[in-house]
Amino acid sequence: MTPFFSSPPDLMEFKLKVWGVVKRIPPGNVATYGQVAALVQLPAGVAPQDYRAVGARWVGQAMAGSPPGVPWQRVINSQGKISLSGPSAETQRQLLEEEGVVFDGRGRVDLKKYQWQPHSS
């Protein structure tokens, strides 16, 4: 089913970098896994094209073990939807709605409006 594939050479190191990026996402904004992966420095010993292929999944793996203080709810998939299933998905949606993020009838957010723009610090 939902594939995952491999993990970075230094999983812990990678997680820390991912969390660092996620923490920079402002309230009311969201970022995709692929976007976060692109913002994270390329781990040593990993081919760029290879990273591009699995980076997003590595981010997901990193989020799975995100510690308190990390706004994991602001990270969603490229379709603008919540990747989680079950109660956790409702929790994430609830948190985002309280930040001002609006979900449409299909449970999707408008990335054109809410996707985080890193350069506009």
Place this chain on the structure above:
DNA sequence: GTTGTGACATCGC
């Protein structure tokens, strides 16, 4: 040592 399970992105219909 074997089995099951994984916060995604992309292509096609």
Place this chain on the structure above:
DNA sequence: CGCGATGCCACAA
């Protein structure tokens, strides 16, 4: 434009 199927590895129990 939206929804469904596909890809195929590492780690925990």
